[in-house]
Amino acid sequence: MARLDGKNVVVAGGTGRIGEGLVRSFLLEGAQVIVPVRSVSKEQRLRSYLGDVDSARLDCYLTQVGEEGSIREFRKRVLEDFQRVDLAVACLGCWYYGYPLHRMPFRDWQTILHDNLDTHFLFMQNFLSKLHDQNDGMFVMINGSPSEMIIPEEGATSIVAAAQAMMSRVLAEEAKAVQVRIHSLTVFNPVRTRDRGREVMPDWVSAEDLGNYIIKLYTGTAPKLEQTIHKIYTVDDI
């Protein structure tokens, strides 16, 4: 029996560099995987990457995660079609660089807040609430080194990553009285994603490794890093 047989897994950001690898790992372990997609072309790109995997249990729904009405409709359709959610993963956002903060255009600031925080908030509001209603399930947020590191001219990335890390800590505190598990995975090295091709270091984790680590967390077999904020530096950690 595969480790996620019979489990419904929602991956927000499943069309992204890391997200597609998570989707792959979850499908290989028997999960029903559900991905909100912003466009048909993004869905096609994801499906072509999964060409060698049985994707009969992958369902994609055209959705704007960062728009309240659209994510609410997505939640409604997911629950109509699958009734429950066992694992929800948020792998959302974008990197920003180019300006010191005092020169950053306001429209760029608004975009990065939207892509990196509004999306996380709305996904969490719609799906973590379902896990609380069920009193069961696991919610995972993927984060990166900017949450603890300042890089000049990339400061906005650090600000939103730090806010995202605090969001996960708040969620973990608020879930203490229920059987819902919250994890924030902060990956400090770059991740071996398909777009990087061969330009990678041997100790970087791959997106699929990260998916496998999440599966181990779900099944209670992951090596202990930290209780709520898990930090992953190299492939040896997982």
Ligand SMILES: NC(=O)c1ccc[n+]([C@@H]2O[C@H](COP(=O)([O-])OP(=O)(O)OC[C@H]3O[C@@H](n4cnc5c(N)ncnc54)[C@H](OP(=O)(O)O)[C@@H]3O)[C@@H](O)[C@H]2O)c1
């Ligand atoms: N890549 C790395 O080496 C690395 C290393 C450590 C940590 N991380 C962390 O991993 C997370 C994901 O990174 P990634 O490299 O996979 O990024 P990515 O390839 O840019 O993917 C980000 C995902 O977020 C979605 N997204 C962004 N803005 C959105 C919006 N406004 N509405 C709906 N969806 C939106 C994208 O949708 P579309 O597909 O439609 O564009 C995409 O699916 C980030 O938190 C990052 O800090 C990445």
